Every structure is written in C-alpha cells, then in structure tokens.
Amino acid sequence: GQNIDQPTEMTATEGAIVQINCTYQTSGFNGLFWYQQHAGEAPTFLSYNVLDGLEEKGRFSSFLSRSKGYSYLLLKELQMKDSASYLCAVLDSNYQLIWGAGTKLIIKP
Amino acid sequence: DAMVIQNPRYQVTQFGKPVTLSCSQTLNHNVMYWYQQKSSQAPKLLFHYYDKDFNNEADTPDNFQSRRPNTSFCFLDIRSPGLGDAAMYLCATSREGHSGAQPQHFGDGTRLSIL
Numbered sequence: 001g002q003n004i005d006q007p008t009e010m011t012a013t014e015g016a017i018v019q020i021n022c023t024y025q026t027s028g029f030n031g032l033f034w035y036q037q038h039a040g041e042a043p044t045f046l047s048y049n050v051l052d053g054l055e056e057k058g059r060f061s062s063f064l065s066r067s068k069g070y071s072y073l074l075l076k077e078l079q080m081k082d083s084a085s086y087l088c089a090v091l092d093s094n095y096q097l098i099w100g101a102g103t104k105l106i107i108k109p
Numbered sequence: 110d111a112m113v114i115q116n117p118r119y120q121v122t123q124f125g126k127p128v129t130l131s132c133s134q135t136l137n138h139n140v141m142y143w144y145q146q147k148s149s150q151a152p153k154l155l156f157h158y159y160d161k162d163f164n165n166e167a168d169t170p171d172n173f174q175s176r177r178p179n180t181s182f183c184f185l186d187i188r189s190p191g192l193g194d195a196a197m198y199l200c201a202t203s204r205e206g207h208s209g210a211q212p213q214h215f216g217d218g219t220r221l222s223i224l
Contacts, residue, residue, distance in 0.1 A: 030210050031210040040197075041217065042199055042217050043152070044215070048210070048212060095205065096154070101151045102151065
C-alpha cells in the first residue's frame with residue numbers, strides 16, 4: 001500500500017526554527033509537495049521537490065532524499081501566523097496525489 | 110485575480126436530503142478535483158476530471174456524483190447525505206500534461222453539516 005507518515009503535532013517558539021519530517025512509501029514518485037492549511041481553510045501550496053536536495057523560498061525550505069523516501073519542511077524565524085497544519089503529499093507513478101494527514105504546528109510566544 | 114471559487118462556504122442539509130456543492134475556476138486549468146476532508150485527516154480524493162474524462166476513485170460511495178458541464182464549472186452532488194458525510198469538501202484545479210507535475214490550487218472549501 002501507499003503511505004505517508006508525518007508527526008501529528010509539533011510545538012515551537014516564536015522566532016525559532018522548526019523541521020517537519022515526512023517519510024513516504026509510494027508506487028513510483030513524481031515529486032513531493034508541501035501545503036499549509038490554516039484551521040477551517042483550504043490548503044495552500046508551499047513547495048515542490050522532485051530532485052534530491054534543498055529548495056529555499058524565503059523563510060521556508062524543503063528538502064528531499066528520494067533514496068530514503070524522506071522529506072522535511074524547515075521553517076525559520078517562526079511567526080504566530082505560521083500556526084497551521086502542514087501537509088506532505090507525494091505524486092505517485094499514476095500522477096495521483098497521495099496525502100499525509102498533516103502535522104499541526106503550534107507556535108508559542 | 111485568477112482563482113477557484115466554491116459556493117457556499119457553509120451548507121446545512123437534512124439527513125437524506127440531496128445537496129449540490131459548486132466550484133468554479135478562472136485559471137483555465139484542465140483538471141478539477143473533489144476532495145472530502147474530515148477534521149485532522151488527510152484530504153480524501155473522491156473523483157477528478159481530466160478535461161471531460163471522469164475518474165472515480167474506487168472507494169467513493171455511489172451516493173456521491175459529479176458533473177462538469179464546461180471547463181470552468183464542476184459540481185458535487187450528494188444524493189442522500191448521511192451523518193458520516195459531514196465534512197469539508199474541497200475543490201482543486203491543476204494544469205496537467207502527461208508528464209507534468211503542477212501544484213493543485215484549492216478553493217476555500219464548503220463545510221457541510223447534516224442535521
């Protein structure tokens with residue numbers, strides 16, 4: 001079967017750095033997405049990785065290792081508005097998006 | 110701004126009473142998706158349209174139907190809603206080619222409550 005694993009919940013302090021991990025087992029791989037979802041709202045696109053390595057976009061960076069089936073999302077200089085769920089999703093060999101259940105990130109002052 | 114619009118944001122219906130949720134897009138994307146998402150769970154794909162081609166997920170109940178009359182609009186029909194169908198329903202679009210991998214763009218969702 002296909003599976004995406006993320007921690008259910010994480011807590012971090014405003015101004016700090018947090019890393020949210022995602023591991024996956026899918027039938028094929030055509031890229032990995034990270035989405036942010038605030039409570040009661042729709043997911044919004046953050047990043048896409050298809051090659052190994054780190055992609056940086058402002059305060060957010062995403063890393064991929066295809067051989068390990070592993071990705072992480074790194075959030076720097078945390079702000080209170082970063083409190084949200086972060087969903088990892090993998091595009092499989094049929095270009096179907098397999099979603100993780102999301103990591104709820106709680107930011108404390 | 111180009112966007113994905115879902116109406117209504119909140120929908121309340123009675124047990125067993127048919128309900129239709131709507132989605133429109135101005136992105137001119139060729140693929141449209143309907144997801145069901147329950148609290149603290151991953152979005153669950155119900156079906157998607159690749160242009161006019163309808164693709165139903167194997168575990169989507171027969172109670173759920175969809176229509177895409179044109180590129181811009183897509184509807185989700187729930188014929189006889191049960192209490193278990195209370196959820197957020199998300200519409201998404203993407204521009205896909207046979208080798209493409211593009212992000213999906215989501216509407217704000219419709220939160221469906223069943224009385």
